[in-house]
Amino acid sequence: MADDDFGPLTSANGYKASSSAKKTAAEMAEMDAADESLKKWKESLGIKVGGGAGKLSFLFSKHDLRIIGKSVNTSDPRNVVLLSIAMESSGRPDVVIPLDSPAAIENLSSQVMTIKEGVEYRLKVKFRVNHDVVSGLRYLHVVKRSGLKVDKADEMLGSYGPSVDVYEKKFPLEEAPSGLIARGHYNVKSRFIDDDQHIHLEWSWSFDIKKEWD
Numbered sequence: 001m002a003d004d005d006f007g008p009l010t011s012a013n014g015y016k017a018s019s020s021a022k023k024t025a026a027e028m029a030e031m032d033a034a035d036e037s038l039k040k041w042k043e044s045l046g047i048k049v050g051g052g053a054g055k056l057s058f059l060f061s062k063h064d065l066r067i068i069g070k071s072v073n074t075s076d077p078r079n080v081v082l083l084s085i086a087m088e089s090s091g092r093p094d095v096v097i098p099l100d101s102p103a104a105i106e107n108l109s110s111q112v113m114t115i116k117e118g119v120e121y122r123l124k125v126k127f128r129v130n131h132d133v134v135s136g137l138r139y140l141h142v143v144k145r146s147g148l149k150v151d152k153a154d155e156m157l158g159s160y161g162p163s164v165d166v167y168e169k170k171f172p173l174e175e176a177p178s179g180l181i182a183r184g185h186y187n188v189k190s191r192f193i194d195d196d197q198h199i200h201l202e203w204s205w206s207f208d209i210k211k212e213w214d
Helices: 025-030 036-044 062-068 102-110
Strands: 080-088 095-098 113-116 120-129 134-145 148-160 167-170 184-193 199-210
Touching: 080 184, 080 199, 102 199, 120 134, 120 148, 148 167
Parallel strands: 113 199
Antiparallel strands: 080 095, 080 120, 120 167, 134 148, 134 184, 184 199
């Protein structure tokens, strides 16, 4: 698929922040510290000022992290780490596609997801934020059949701060096409991108629409 498959990308409200305006989590914690509403919004992103002026802490202490077996992976240079994308359909186990390593991405070339015609399903994604706030994270995909574009998606995930927790975002329900003409093989190009136009992950995968589940 060509690089322009996704078309021109803009932020959700048409505003494109300059790279010089980008703030770290620590800088954001110190901004407008006296504004209570902004403080609550920052804490919803996992950003908190505590223990004296200028000290940044996350909502869990290091001791708490050891107890619950989670940690913000500061040794991983990636800020946003996409862990998996999955297809959810009522009455069926989730079909999960791991995305957390180059090997997992490479394995997708030999895997084909099956979707039964006419069923309702949704995609959902799990991801982690390691270092700084990510603004306007979006999931895009373009679907092609026999080289022709037949569908596209542009889903806003939102803005997130560094956290020990894994974030999960569920997309709206969709209905798979049905009928003899709809059955067949489809190729997909997917991308996770933010308002700074930073592409966090891009990969290709495929699915078949069939009369029945495999």
